[in-house]
Amino acid sequence: DVKVTQSSRYLVKRTGEKVFLECVQDMDHENMFWYRQDPGLGLRLIYFSYDVKMKEKGDIPEGYSVSREKKERFSLILESASTNQTSMYLCASSFGKGTGSLYEQYFGPGTRLTVT
Amino acid sequence: GESVGLHLPTLSVQEGDNSIINCAYSNSASDYFIWYKQESGKGPQFIIDIRSNMDKRQGQRVTVLLNKTVKHLSLQIAATQPGDSAVYFCAESKGAQKLVFGQGTRLTINP
Numbered sequence: 001d002v003k004v005t006q007s008s009r010y011l012v013k014r015t016g017e018k019v020f021l022e023c024v025q026d027m028d029h030e031n032m033f034w035y036r037q038d039p040g041l042g043l044r045l046i047y048f049s050y051d052v053k054m055k056e057k058g059d060i061p062e063g064y065s066v067s068r069e070k071k072e073r074f075s076l077i078l079e080s081a082s083t084n085q086t087s088m089y090l091c092a093s094s095f096g097k098g099t100g101s102l103y104e105q106y107f108g109p110g111t112r113l114t115v116t
Numbered sequence: 117g118e119s120v121g122l123h124l125p126t127l128s129v130q131e132g133d134n135s136i137i138n139c140a141y142s143n144s145a146s147d148y149f150i151w152y153k154q155e156s157g158k159g160p161q162f163i164i165d166i167r168s169n170m171d172k173r174q175g176q177r178v179t180v181l182l183n184k185t186v187k188h189l190s191l192q193i194a195a196t197q198p199g200d201s202a203v204y205f206c207a208e209s210k211g212a213q214k215l216v217f218g219q220g221t222r223l224t225i226n227p
Contacts, residue, residue: 004159031213033214040125040219041219042205042217042218042219042220043160043205043207043217044217045214045216047138047214048213048214050213058214059184061189068201086120090159090160092159103148103150103165103213103215104150104165105162105215106160106162107159108159109153109157109158109159110159111156
């Protein structure tokens with residue numbers, strides 16, 4: 001089974017702190033994604049990566065950055081956390097090329113971040 | 117921009133009945149659609165997908181219908197069980213690895 005793990009289930013940080021959210025997948029997937037999930041808004045894409053050291057902005061990249069130094073690991077960075085970044089953060093991964101379900105993304109359990 | 121929307125944010129059904137969750141999409145160029153189920157405290161899990169060259173696809177107790185004429189997608193769950201209680205998301209893609217998700221529908225099962 002594909003496994004996507006996230007470093008923390010719950011995180012509480014103060015305004016202005018630098019926050020790192022880590023994601024690791026064990027299936028040699030090329031693609032990795034970071035979403036935030038807010039009630040009534042569904043999942044919104046922050047950043048994604050098609051390959052090591054490669055990143056592309058999603059729909060809401062402001063206030064975030066990412067790092068992908070190794071294929072299995074994709075990090076989301078909040079340079080200076082703000083209260084409006086309080087949310088559930090979900091990491092996902094998928095194969096680079098269509099295999100069976102073309103674009104199926106496998107999700108981690110999520111990190112609920114509270115910024116006070 | 118692209119958007120995927122759901123007609124109803126909540127749906128309540130009797131245990132044993134069939135459930136139908138609807139989704140409207142706006143991008144006629146989308147060629148792939150997928151349904152996810154998210155249980156409380158968990159990440160979304162894949163249910164079923166369909167390509168744009170198909171109208172219907174069946175899985176175990178689930179069926180996805182695609183109507184490209186009106187840009188509508190639906191998920192049918194047969195004989196709904198308590199374990200089906202969750203939030204259901206549709207998502208679309210247009211030839212890229214990126215998915216665009218709808219806002220979700222919360223399905224509640226009444227005993």
